[in-house]
Amino acid sequence: VIRRRRAVVLLVGVLFIAVGVATELGGGSGHAQAAHAGPTKRALRSLAAGVSFDQLTRTTQREARAIENVRRRVPFVSAGGRRHRLVALTFDDGPGPYTGRVVRALRRLGVRATFFQVGQMIAAFPGVARRVRRHFPVGDHTLSHPQMAMLAEPVQRNEIVADAERLRAVGAGRPLLFRPPYASFDLRTLEVVRQQGMLMVLWNVDSADWTRPGTRQIVRNVVSRVRPGAVVLMHDAGGDRRQTVAALPAIVHRLRRRGYRFVTVPRMLLEAPPRSAQRLPRGAQFARRH
Numbered sequence: 001v002i003r004r005r006r007a008v009v010l011l012v013g014v015l016f017i018a019v020g021v022a023t024e025l026g027g028g029s030g031h032a033q034a035a036h037a038g039p040t041k042r043a044l045r046s047l048a049a050g051v052s053f054d055q056l057t058r059t060t061q062r063e064a065r066a067i068e069n070v071r072r073r074v075p076f077v078s079a080g081g082r083r084h085r086l087v088a089l090t091f092d093d094g095p096g097p098y099t100g101r102v103v104r105a106l107r108r109l110g111v112r113a114t115f116f117q118v119g120q121m122i123a124a125f126p127g128v129a130r131r132v133r134r135h136f137p138v139g140d141h142t143l144s145h146p147q148m149a150m151l152a153e154p155v156q157r158n159e160i161v162a163d164a165e166r167l168r169a170v171g172a173g174r175p176l177l178f179r180p181p182y183a184s185f186d187l188r189t190l191e192v193v194r195q196q197g198m199l200m201v202l203w204n205v206d207s208a209d210w211t212r213p214g215t216r217q218i219v220r221n222v223v224s225r226v227r228p229g230a231v232v233l234m235h236d237a238g239g240d241r242r243q244t245v246a247a248l249p250a251i252v253h254r255l256r257r258r259g260y261r262f263v264t265v266p267r268m269l270l271e272a273p274p275r276s277a278q279r280l281p282r283g284a285q286f287a288r289r290h
């Protein structure tokens with residue numbers, strides 16, 4: 001069994017490198033697509049079996065299919081395509097004491113966004129988690145927020161599966177998206193995420209809001225770095241998030257003036273599918289070996 005698992009991990013590694021090499025050369029990877037067709041077909045069948053994502057996760061079936069299509073092409077996503085002026089704000093580490101304020105601010109501004117929640121936080125703030133999932137799609141951000149690349153495969157698997165179970169328990173449905181804490185992951189993480197039917201979502205704009213640099217600096221970090229297809233990393237928990245909340249109106253107004261529309265990550269994948277070549281964010285800890 002161990003040998004087979006190693007073979008699987010090795011295969012994924014080879015695929016990942018194949019995708020990387022192919023995308024570096026500017027083309028898609030037919031081999032990688034063929035290899036991923038099996039699980040994708042299964043996932044599509046379960047979609048067709050009448051699982052309603054619309055009501056439970058605010059992700060439409062068309063968006064869920066778009067996620068599947070992307071999953072077939074790339075090992076992870078850090079930005080959408082550039083064909084429309086779309087931007088996806090994402091909020092990590094909640095639910096927490098400031099999440100309600102973030103949700104209120106987003107709704108007041110009429111902004112769609114995506115949340116990545118931590119299982120231990122869901123246990124501490126289940127009511128807040130329910131409130132978020134009523135309005136926004138929610139992805140998996142592990143049970144306890146570890147550096148995944150440091151962990152053995154069964155531990156990684158438990159981190160992902162246990163958070164998915166907590167999300168389901170608060171009515172968020174089966175998570176379709178996964179974000180590794182600290183962008184720390186390795187080939188085993190990619191394999192578990194794929195097996196669980198999720199797409200790994202990183203980011204290409206870091207608000208650095210967790211360092212609490214001041215509201216104006218957070219606004220600057222985001223507004224100056226956003227390009228069409230941007231996925232913006234923000235936080236609704238993990239500390240005092242008043243600066244994040246205060247920065248939202250200026251971020252939204254200034255980007256709207258530049259013609260941007262705020263969408264969820266699933267919506268972005270549908271309207272502006274990402275290019276095959278996806279870059280790791282600065283500071284990402286991707287371990288090819290283990």
Ligand SMILES: [Zn+2]
Pocket residue numbers: 092093141145181182
């Ligand atoms: Zn996090």
